[in-house]
Amino acid sequence: xxxxxxxxxxxxxxxxxxxxxxxxxxxxxxxxxxxxxxxxxxxxxxxxxxxxxxxxxxxxxxxxxxxxxxxxxxxxxxxxxxxxxxxxxxxxxxxxxxxxxxxxxxxxxxxxxxxxxxxxxxxxxxxxxxxxxxxxxxxxxxxxxxxxxxxxxxxxxxxxxxxxxxxxxxxxxxxxxxxxxxxxxxxxxxxxxxxxxxxxxxxxxxxxxxxxxxxxxxxxxxxxxxxxxxxxxxxxxxxxxxxxxxxxxxxxxxxxxxxxxxxxxxxxxxxxxxxxxxxxxxxxxxxxxxxxxxxxxxxxxxxxxxxxxxxxxxxxxxxxxxxxxxxxxxxxxxxxxxxxxxxxxxxxxxxxxxxxxxxxxxxxxxxxxxxxxxxxxxxxxxxxxxxxxxxxxxxxxxxxxxxxxxxxxxxxxxxxxxxxxxxxxxxxxxxxxxxxxxxxxxxxxxxxxxxxxxxx
Amino acid sequence: xxxxxxxxxxxxxxxxxxxxxxxxxxxxxxxxxxxxxxxxx
Numbered sequence: 101x102x103x104x105x106x107x108x109x110x111x112x113x114x115x116x117x118x119x120x121x122x123x124x125x126x127x128x129x130x131x132x133x134x135x136x137x138x139x140x141x142x143x144x145x146x147x148x149x150x151x152x153x154x155x156x157x158x159x160x161x162x163x164x165x166x167x168x169x170x171x172x173x174x175x176x177x178x179x180x181x182x183x184x185x186x187x188x189x190x191x192x193x194x195x196x197x198x199x200x201x202x203x204x205x206x207x208x209x210x211x212x213x214x215x216x217x218x219x220x221x222x223x224x225x226x227x228x229x230x231x232x233x234x235x236x237x238x239x240x241x242x243x244x245x246x247x248x249x250x251x252x253x254x255x256x257x258x259x260x261x262x263x264x265x266x267x268x269x270x271x272x273x274x275x276x277x278x279x280x281x282x283x284x285x286x287x288x289x290x291x292x293x294x295x296x297x298x299x300x301x302x303x304x305x306x307x308x309x310x311x312x313x314x315x316x317x318x319x320x321x322x323x324x325x326x327x328x329x330x331x332x333x334x335x336x337x338x339x340x341x342x343x344x345x346x347x348x349x350x351x352x353x354x355x356x357x358x359x360x361x362x363x364x365x366x367x368x369x370x371x372x373x374x375x376x377x378x379x380x381x382x383x384x385x386x387x388x389x390x391x392x393x394x395x396x397x398x399x400x401x402x403x404x405x406x407x408x409x410x411x412x413x414x415x416x417x418x419x420x421x422x423x424x425x426x427x428x429x430x431x432x433x434x435x436x437x438x439x440x441x442x443x444x445x446x447x448x449x450x451x452x453x454x455x456x457x458x459x460x461x462x463x464x465x466x467x468x469x470x471x472x473x474x475x476x477x478x479x480x481x482x483x484x485x486x487x488x489x490x491x492x493x494x495x496x497x498x499x500x501x502x503x504x505x506x507x508x509x510x511x512x513x514x515x516x517x518x519x520x521x522x523x524x525x526x527x528x529x530x531x532x533x534x535x536x537x538x539x540x541x542x543x544x545x546x547x548x549x550x551x552x553x554x555x556x
Numbered sequence: 557x558x559x560x561x562x563x564x565x566x567x568x569x570x571x572x573x574x575x576x577x578x579x580x581x582x583x584x585x586x587x588x589x590x591x592x593x594x595x596x597x
Contacts, residue, residue, distance in 0.1 A: 117566055117570055119570055120570060120573060123573040123574050123577045126581070127576070127577055265581045267584075268581075268584030268588045269583065271584075272587040386595045388591060388594060389592045389593060389594035389595030390592075390595050392588045392591035392592035396585065396589065396592060399585075
């Protein structure tokens with residue numbers, strides 16, 4: 101069994117069809133993307149004892165809120181610390197571990213509901229599930245980059261699009277299962293967790309069984325590597341630990357963090373924001389539709405922008421994200437002031453497509469700058485920027501809005517300052533991207549170090 | 557002959573595997589699209 105999961109057994113023959121790799125990656129990302137849809141369980145979890153309404157002993161919404169927060173924190177931590185392990189043991193073992201952690205996390209959480217012990221849910225979905233999220237997120241990315249040297253952006257875009265799509269499956273699936281299992285004595289969450297845990301485990305295991313790494317001398321049929329080195333695309337490799345000593349790593353960390361902060365700023369508050377900025381014109385149902393539309397653009401942007409980056413170049417793609425994002429963010433208050441709903445929605449949709457695009461293009465940007473050898477591990481460490489942005493984005497929006505409302509600013513105008521701050525963050529991101537240069541000679545691995553996976 | 561069969565098997569596997577991930581994704585996208593339509597009603 102351990103042989104089957106070994107790195108050596110994962111290497112494909114030369115005739116292996118590389119188009120089998122993206123669905124293997126999608127099988128994992130479509131599952132872990134469920135994390136974005138965890139909020140569908142929040143309200144039912146406050147009625148586990150009372151069923152029809154909250155009983156005094158039921159959990160409060162603030163207690164429930166920690167489950168998702170813990171999962172996101174452990175996503176960042178496991179991606180950061182597990183990245184080096186991934187490089188050592190290969191994608192199959194990492195994906196299988198992610199399947200056990202994510203699926204098992206659901207089952208432990210179901211037990212937590214049964215025994216009404218919140219710490220079991222924190223441990224299950226929050227800690228173990230979060231670690232499954234992090235390992236599952238980074239594990240197929242470097243493999244895809246190695247299989248698609250001619251379309252790095254498109255390949256990673258396909259997988260990371262799956263993470264966005266996972267929420268679109270997870271939300272209606274969770275709701276449907278709760279509805280199915282709802283009874284006079286149960287809100288149906290425990291049963292839904294058991295079913296989802298088993299389903300996600302099976303799907304992720306299928307992904308881990310199908311994943312293969314290309315042979316070291318493999319290249320796509322009919323493709324020859326460019327003879328002349330492209331600007332900002334290295335053919336050499338930087339060691340995972342050495343990458344942390346380069347300014348490029350921290351610039352890319354800031355680029356991801358600022359892009360995600362700006363996107364989350366809208367995504368997390370979209371429903372309330374559009375209802376307050378267009379009071380009387382937008383119903384709660386229409387606002388929910390707005391959130392759905394943004395999710396579609398978030399997912400589509402992951403594939404479209406990362407694929408476009410193969411032709412535009414990674415740095416130019418981020419220039420576009422930051423320049424267009426700054427402009428559109430700063431125009432949102434104007435569109436709101438004019439009552440121009442169509443332009444407001446269109447601008448928000450484009451911003452969210454670039455938010456998703458930023459996530460999907462960053463692994464290819466890392467591979468261009470640091471080489472493909474350790475890109476999975478380096479990507480894992482960079483994802484701490486996501487965890488940081490996950491806290492920073494909502495805090496910025498919520499606290500600035502609250503401060504303004506408390507100081508007499510009308511609710512409809514309370515988002516103006518926040519939106520201008522978000523535009524400024526993107527302008528800072530533009531400068532960070534402008535400062536990106538090739539890695540200094542001293543950081544590259546020497547030829548004889550490259551063969552040993554964790555040498556250096 | 558054997559090589560042709562192997563290629564055909566690979567093709568079937570490829571189609572099935574893509575269908576396995578794209579069908580649930582398509583269902584999720586459709587559900588979200590239906591929800592998004594409320595914005596234009």
